[in-house]
Amino acid sequence: MIKSKILFILFFSWVYVANIFAMTILIDPGHGGEEDGATREINGVLIKEKDLTLSISQLIYEKLQKKHRVFLTRSLDRTVTLQERAQIAEKIKADLFISVHINSSTDPRAKGIETFYLDNHDDIAVKKVEKTENINPGTADGIQQILIDLAVEQTVQTSKPLAFLVHAETKKNLKGKLAMVNRGVKPALFYVLALSKRPGILLEAGFMTNDDDLKKIQQPKFQSLYADAVVRGIDQYIRTKKRAK
Numbered sequence: 001m002i003k004s005k006i007l008f009i010l011f012f013s014w015v016y017v018a019n020i021f022a023m024t025i026l027i028d029p030g031h032g033g034e035e036d037g038a039t040r041e042i043n044g045v046l047i048k049e050k051d052l053t054l055s056i057s058q059l060i061y062e063k064l065q066k067k068h069r070v071f072l073t074r075s076l077d078r079t080v081t082l083q084e085r086a087q088i089a090e091k092i093k094a095d096l097f098i099s100v101h102i103n104s105s106t107d108p109r110a111k112g113i114e115t116f117y118l119d120n121h122d123d124i125a126v127k128k129v130e131k132t133e134n135i136n137p138g139t140a141d142g143i144q145q146i147l148i149d150l151a152v153e154q155t156v157q158t159s160k161p162l163a164f165l166v167h168a169e170t171k172k173n174l175k176g177k178l179a180m181v182n183r184g185v186k187p188a189l190f191y192v193l194a195l196s197k198r199p200g201i202l203l204e205a206g207f208m209t210n211d212d213d214l215k216k217i218q219q220p221k222f223q224s225l226y227a228d229a230v231v232r233g234i235d236q237y238i239r240t241k242k243r244a245k
């Protein structure tokens with residue numbers, strides 16, 4: 001009798017502890033619908049960034065669901081403005097916002113994985129990435145610097161360590177034939193992160209414009225390992241938070 005009572009208490013304390021650290025996480029597949037994102041035609045087949053971001057996001061969504069409340073800004077090929085993505089983050093009160101993209105460049109040699117968090121910077125190369133990712137279907141572009149500064153202030157202390165932890169896991173997880181060039185963790189002004197005002201990161205899982213990268217990104221094995229790494233990075237972040245309490 002006492003034994004079962006102890007087991008009962010242990011079980012419920014486990015549920016209680018597990019729930020404290022369960023988070024509400026919004027996964028954001030970049031682009032969609034009328035906005036293809038970066039595209040690449042290979043042997044007459046048009047490969048679109050919006051399809052690759054959706055399949056990677058769906059994997060992250062499935063893997064995170066075991067421990068957290070998880071949502072997607074889109075689960076289909078549909079147009080979603082950056083403001084609408086931010087509204088979803090607000091509505092579900094997301095603790096973390098994870099935006100998934102595939103990079104592109106005018107230089108076909110550019111390759112590798114990068115992880116971004118919201119912060120001001122002077123990096124000209126990053127400004128080019130912002131230009132393509134800040135395109136907003138159907139609405140006037142632009143967001144006031146004052147709003148960006150406020151969002152940076154509210155999020156950078158969470159977003160920066162989260163970006164480093166997730167990036168370290170992606171670097172570690174993609175090995176051998178699936179290894180990617182490491183372009184590092186960088187600050188950037190992505191409107192979707194600024195508008196959501198939630199701690200978050202924007203992932204660039206390689207380059208559409210580089211043959212080696214694209215071949216890897218298209219493989220289910222790559223997508224699954226990449227998604228695993230993102231989940232592990234988030235877990236690590238939660239563990240460091242737990243230790244700090």
Ligand SMILES: [Zn+2]
Nearest residue numbers: 030037101102
């Ligand atoms: Zn993109």
